[in-house]
Amino acid sequence: MTEEHPQHGESPEAVFETAKLGLWTFLATEILLFGGLFTSYIVYRLRYPDLFHAQYQYLNRTLGLVNTVILITSSLTMALAIAAIRRGRQWVSRLCLVLTIMFALGFLGVKYVEWTEDFSRGLYPGTNMFFSLYFMMTGLHGLHVVAGICVLSAVLVMSCRGRFSEQYATPVEISGLYWHFVDLVWIYLFPLLYLVG
Amino acid sequence: MMQETAFEQPASRGYLAEKGFRSWALTLDHKRIGVMYLCTTLLFFLVGGMLGLLIRLKLMYPGEQLLSNHAYNVIFTLHGAMMIFLFIIPGIPAGLGNFFIPLLIGARDVAFPRLNILSYWVFVSGILVILGTLVSPMDTGWTFYTPYSATTGAAVTALSFGLFLVGMASILTGLNFVVTIHKLRAPGMSWNRLPLFIWGMYATSIINVLATPVIGITFLLLACERLFGVAFFDPTKGGDPLLFQHFFWFYSHPVVYVMILPAMGVISEIIPVFSRKPIFGYWAIAYSSLAIAFIGFLVWGHHMFVSGMSTVAGVIFSFLTFFVAIPTGVKVFNWIATMYKGSISLDSPMLYALTFIFLFIIGGLTGPFLGALGTDVRLHDTYFLVAHFHYTMMGGTVMGLFAGLHYWFPKMTGRMLNEKLAKIAWFFIFIGFNVTFFTMFILGMEGMPRRWAQYPPRLQPLHIVSTVGSWILAVGVAVMFANFIRNIFKGDPAPANPWRGLTLEWRTPSPPDTENFEEIPVIKDWPYGYGKKTGAKND
Numbered sequence: 001m002t003e004e005h006p007q008h009g010e011s012p013e014a015v016f017e018t019a020k021l022g023l024w025t026f027l028a029t030e031i032l033l034f035g036g037l038f039t040s041y042i043v044y045r046l047r048y049p050d051l052f053h054a055q056y057q058y059l060n061r062t063l064g065l066v067n068t069v070i071l072i073t074s075s076l077t078m079a080l081a082i083a084a085i086r087r088g089r090q091w092v093s094r095l096c097l098v099l100t101i102m103f104a105l106g107f108l109g110v111k112y113v114e115w116t117e118d119f120s121r122g123l124y125p126g127t128n129m130f131f132s133l134y135f136m137m138t139g140l141h142g143l144h145v146v147a148g149i150c151v152l153s154a155v156l157v158m159s160c161r162g163r164f165s166e167q168y169a170t171p172v173e174i175s176g177l178y179w180h181f182v183d184l185v186w187i188y189l190f191p192l193l194y195l196v197g
Numbered sequence: 198m199m200q201e202t203a204f205e206q207p208a209s210r211g212y213l214a215e216k217g218f219r220s221w222a223l224t225l226d227h228k229r230i231g232v233m234y235l236c237t238t239l240l241f242f243l244v245g246g247m248l249g250l251l252i253r254l255k256l257m258y259p260g261e262q263l264l265s266n267h268a269y270n271v272i273f274t275l276h277g278a279m280m281i282f283l284f285i286i287p288g289i290p291a292g293l294g295n296f297f298i299p300l301l302i303g304a305r306d307v308a309f310p311r312l313n314i315l316s317y318w319v320f321v322s323g324i325l326v327i328l329g330t331l332v333s334p335m336d337t338g339w340t341f342y343t344p345y346s347a348t349t350g351a352a353v354t355a356l357s358f359g360l361f362l363v364g365m366a367s368i369l370t371g372l373n374f375v376v377t378i379h380k381l382r383a384p385g386m387s388w389n390r391l392p393l394f395i396w397g398m399y400a401t402s403i404i405n406v407l408a409t410p411v412i413g414i415t416f417l418l419l420a421c422e423r424l425f426g427v428a429f430f431d432p433t434k435g436g437d438p439l440l441f442q443h444f445f446w447f448y449s450h451p452v453v454y455v456m457i458l459p460a461m462g463v464i465s466e467i468i469p470v471f472s473r474k475p476i477f478g479y480w481a482i483a484y485s486s487l488a489i490a491f492i493g494f495l496v497w498g499h500h501m502f503v504s505g506m507s508t509v510a511g512v513i514f515s516f517l518t519f520f521v522a523i524p525t526g527v528k529v530f531n532w533i534a535t536m537y538k539g540s541i542s543l544d545s546p547m548l549y550a551l552t553f554i555f556l557f558i559i560g561g562l563t564g565p566f567l568g569a570l571g572t573d574v575r576l577h578d579t580y581f582l583v584a585h586f587h588y589t590m591m592g593g594t595v596m597g598l599f600a601g602l603h604y605w606f607p608k609m610t611g612r613m614l615n616e617k618l619a620k621i622a623w624f625f626i627f628i629g630f631n632v633t634f635f636t637m638f639i640l641g642m643e644g645m646p647r648r649w650a651q652y653p654p655r656l657q658p659l660h661i662v663s664t665v666g667s668w669i670l671a672v673g674v675a676v677m678f679a680n681f682i683r684n685i686f687k688g689d690p691a692p693a694n695p696w697r698g699l700t701l702e703w704r705t706p707s708p709p710d711t712e713n714f715e716e717i718p719v720i721k722d723w724p725y726g727y728g729k730k731t732g733a734k735n736d
Contacts, residue, residue: 025376035410048435128428128434
């Protein structure tokens with residue numbers, strides 16, 4: 001009877017499917033959370049096109065581009081971590097997780113340099129509408145990167161304790177899905193903020 | 198069904214057997230979490246209710262008697278905010294939903310039990326933060342409109358954070374339910390055999406998942422405006438306070454369906470049981486829940502007709518608003534058709550269910566008055582509105598909750614309520630509610646604005662009637678809670694299936710064991726086959 005009925009701790013595929021649906025639902029809530037900011041962006045971009053055009057030039061496009069490359073690469077290493085554990089290659093998977101976390105930390109480091117530069121030029125969240133949007137959007141995204149680092153570190157610890165195998169790697173796959181989402185948000189933020197001119 | 202009563206003596210305390218704080222605080226059992234949610238939310242119902250009584254008491258006098266104007270502002274804000282965020286939104290979904298979703302679909306627990314207990318404690322920590330803001334209490338009204346909320350000295354920043362946490366708890370619970378309903382149904386429990394309470398909860402959870410993040414980001418922006426001066430809602434920096442209202446209502450309108458849909462689900466379960474007839478129009482009721490959830494996302498602007506929003510937008514929102522009436526009407530007609538020629542027994546759950554229908558029709562039909570542009574300009578922000586939403590929210594949702602509590606009390610506690618006391622309580626609540634709130638329709642038509650601490654003396658007689666009504670209502674609620682509390686400990690042992698229901702929870706003992714079902718049931722039929730052969734499928 002119970003085999004037909006997936007419950008906790010039973011059939012790995014069922015557990016994976018359940019977890020995956022849970023994470024997709026969570027991503028839907030994330031899209032709506034960011035949706036508030038994107039909506040505000042559209043509203044004020046249409047209302048103040050000149051302001052946006054004048055202000056975006058203060059942003060450091062080179063650093064923005066570097067961060068974009070860093071984050072896309074981290075998505076690649078994340079995908080490799082999943083592919084590796086599916087083939088049972090523990091050490092490759094762990095290495096890729098470490099790389100992903102390093103890239104994420106690097107992203108935050110670059111962001112720190114950028115924000116410091118902005119502050120030193122007197123650009124604060126309250127300066128004008130463009131910088132309100134810029135700081136809120138990159139700030140909220142940054143918090144998601146921090147959360148990602150925490151999650152991936154936990155997954156790395158689990159991996160080092162030998163919790164995953166070809167049959168069971170749900171936490172790796174699920175956190176990977178989340179990490180791709182964080183990457184994807186940045187893919188939208190970068191052109192909207194750095195390349196609007 | 199008489200045989201069933203014979204073997205049921207309270208031999209087992211079921212899921213309630215284990216005692217002690219840790220066994221509750223760290224439990225993963227959806228039933229215990231549901232009970233904790235119910236106790237927490239009902240506590241805030243009582244606190245909020247007392248604040249409501251205080252509002253009514255103050256309004257007996259037209260001048261600044263009893264309470265200062267500021268104290269009055271604080272009290273009506275707390276009444277609204279507590280009732281909405283700490284009672285009515287989480288009440289049925291997180292309370293009854295947690296307890297009964299797994300039972301009704303034949304599962305042992307929700308999909309993510311750890312997330313479930315996490316969501317409860319996130320909810321509680323949100324409450325603690327909100328209570329912490331009482332050192333500098335809110336005076337903004339429960340809607341927190343900018344620019345006032347961005348500039349007032351009240352603790353809006355901390356409150357935003359508290360509400361963010363409460364919202365996060367709603368999201369986690371909603372997410373858990375969506376996945377549970379998709380993935381953990383018992384074998385044979387196809388979508389067309391799903392109890393209608395589950396359909397209602399499914400629609401509710403979708404709204405929770407999709408709307409709550411928007412209020413989350415809104416509160417975040419509000420807090421950041423106060424902390425860092427971000428410009429989103431600040432007109433001096435080119436921001437727009439109307440954007441706040443759009444965001445706020447994009448959440449807060451759909452969320453009125455978070456409040457009402459679970460109550461409608463409860464009613465859809467109770468009506469067929471106490472009419473001994475199959476539910477009429479199963480698919481119509483199921484789909485109308487989804488339709489209400491969907492249309493609910495498109496009508497938020499009807500809260501803003503007089504806010505300065507463009508007239509075109511007003512006309513469109515007004516037009517769309519009327520569509521909500523269609524699925525709502527579909528439900529009401531189907532419930533009435535279910536009762537038609539049924540053999541109706543007026544036990545307390547059914548009494549509350551009928552009260553729900555009666556009051557909700559009044560609440561529902563006064564909606565179009567406010568949804569229509571022209572009449573809304575006249576009635577907006579008057580007591581007509583206050584009466585309307587108390588008829589839908591208290592007359593609707595709260596009556597649905599009361600119906601559910603009376604219906605499932607034997608299952609949750611393993612004991613029966615005192616039926617006579619339940620009926621006395623119902624009588625006072627029914628009379629008191631109508632005297633209190635119907636009077637407000639008239640007050641509103643007479644031009645009494647909501648939220649005013651003082652008013653012209655010519656309106657005093659009506660206010661006195663309403664206040665006296667609130668006391669009758671309070672007596673009813675007090676009797677009801679006395680009945681609950683006494684019979685949790687001293688009630689007669691409940692049989693497994695006191696109402697002869699066919700849904701799965703009645704196949705478990707009262708109270709159910711921690712595992713819910715000894716063996717996961719296999720479903721062969723829908724749960725509404727009442728009145729064919731009595732109890733035929735009721736093994």
